[in-house]
Amino acid sequence: MSPLLDVRGLRAGYDGSVVLQGIDVAIDEGTVLAVLGRNGVGKSTLVMSVMGLVRAYDGSVRFAGQDLTGARTDVIANAGIALVPQGRRVLAPLTVEENLRIAIRRKRLRAGKIRAEERGDEAGSRRLPEAASERDQHSVGPWTLERVYELLPRLRERRGNRGNQLSGGEQQMLAIGRALLTNPRLLLLDEPSDGLSPMVVRQVADVIRTLRADGITVLLVEQNVRLALDLADDVAVMVKGEIAWRTGPEEFRRDRDRVRALMSVAGAKDREA
Numbered sequence: 400m401s402p403l404l405d406v407r408g409l410r411a412g413y414d415g416s417v418v419l420q421g422i423d424v425a426i427d428e429g430t431v432l433a434v435l436g437r438n439g440v441g442k443s444t445l446v447m448s449v450m451g452l453v454r455a456y457d458g459s460v461r462f463a464g465q466d467l468t469g470a471r472t473d474v475i476a477n478a479g480i481a482l483v484p485q486g487r488r489v490l491a492p493l494t495v496e497e498n499l500r501i502a503i504r505r506k507r508l509r510a511g512k513i514r515a516e517e518r519g520d521e522a523g524s525r526r527l528p529e530a531a532s533e534r535d536q537h538s539v540g541p542w543t544l545e546r547v548y549e550l551l552p553r554l555r556e557r558r559g560n561r562g563n564q565l566s567g568g569e570q571q572m573l574a575i576g577r578a579l580l581t582n583p584r585l586l587l588l589d590e591p592s593d594g595l596s597p598m599v600v601r602q603v604a605d606v607i608r609t610l611r612a613d614g615i616t617v618l619l620v621e622q623n624v625r626l627a628l629d630l631a632d633d634v635a636v637m638v639k640g641e642i643a644w645r646t647g648p649e650e651f652r653r654d655r656d657r658v659r660a661l662m663s664v665a666g667a668k669d670r671e672a
């Protein structure tokens with residue numbers, strides 16, 4: 400079985416500076432891959448380049464058998480990848496429900512535009528699609544506002560509150576709900592536990608477990624190693640824009656020396672000395 404996401408030789412960065420130095424990473428459908436590593440090694444750059452938000456200089460990205468190398472973000476989203484970005488990026492002046500409805504509307508516009516482009520029909524780009532895409536019909540069922548509220552009941556309670564009135568945990572749930580409304584097969588989560596209390600981190604972990612049980616594949620970037628190991632089927636450790644070690648959570652727990660060498664600031668100093 401070929402992996403759902405297959406990234407090979409990916410080099411990417413900003414304004415000519417190279418952050419990702421040739422990344423190879425593959426994720427099987429239905430699994431959770433945790434990407435760990437010290438600050439600044441390029442974890443966010445990796446998820447942003449998979450999403451088409453950072454330009455790749457070289458390498459390839461294949462998803463569900465489709466070549467997405469160099470594709471636009473809207474095409475990537477339409478193919479079934481969604482990003483929950485670091486910092487959540489909820490629309491602060493809008494209510495929870497407005498944030499969610501915008502995600503639904505954007506998805507429809509995007510799908511209509513891409514279909515129109517495929518037909519070479521510019522005028523059609525403003526038409527809304529009438530039916531769910533083929534992919535949606537094959538999944539458990541497309542994500543709806545109601546299904547998001549069932550998974551994340553706190554959002555229903557807060558549906559009339561503005562983004563800037565939410566706690567960090569509620570903002571994280573909103574960012575996840577918004578991503579789910581695009582019906583992803585692969586969810587890229589960039590530090591979902593950042594700044595949250597241990598109790599809220601546990602709630603986020605439960606949500607991720609439920610999504611995995613529903614068959615959603617997850618690439619989880621985390622600083623919280625305990626959370627990452629609890630959730631992951633596989634672990635990839637990044638060092639300076641490369642995957643330095645790919646292993647299972649048990650092996651990761653056992654090999655403390657290697658973890659220290661690859662992940663602690665002291666370990667990095669040892670290597671540089």
Ligand SMILES: Nc1ncnc2c1ncn2[C@@H]1O[C@H](COP(=O)(O)OP(=O)(O)OP(=O)(O)O)[C@@H](O)[C@H]1O
Binds near residue numbers: 438443444
């Ligand atoms: N928009 C940008 N423009 C230029 N350089 C950037 C930009 N974003 C990140 N970088 C640089 O790219 C490198 C990798 O950053 P990135 O955010 O991908 O790392 P990270 O592993 O996710 O770190 P953190 O855990 O701190 O989020 C860093 O040197 C960072 O300064």
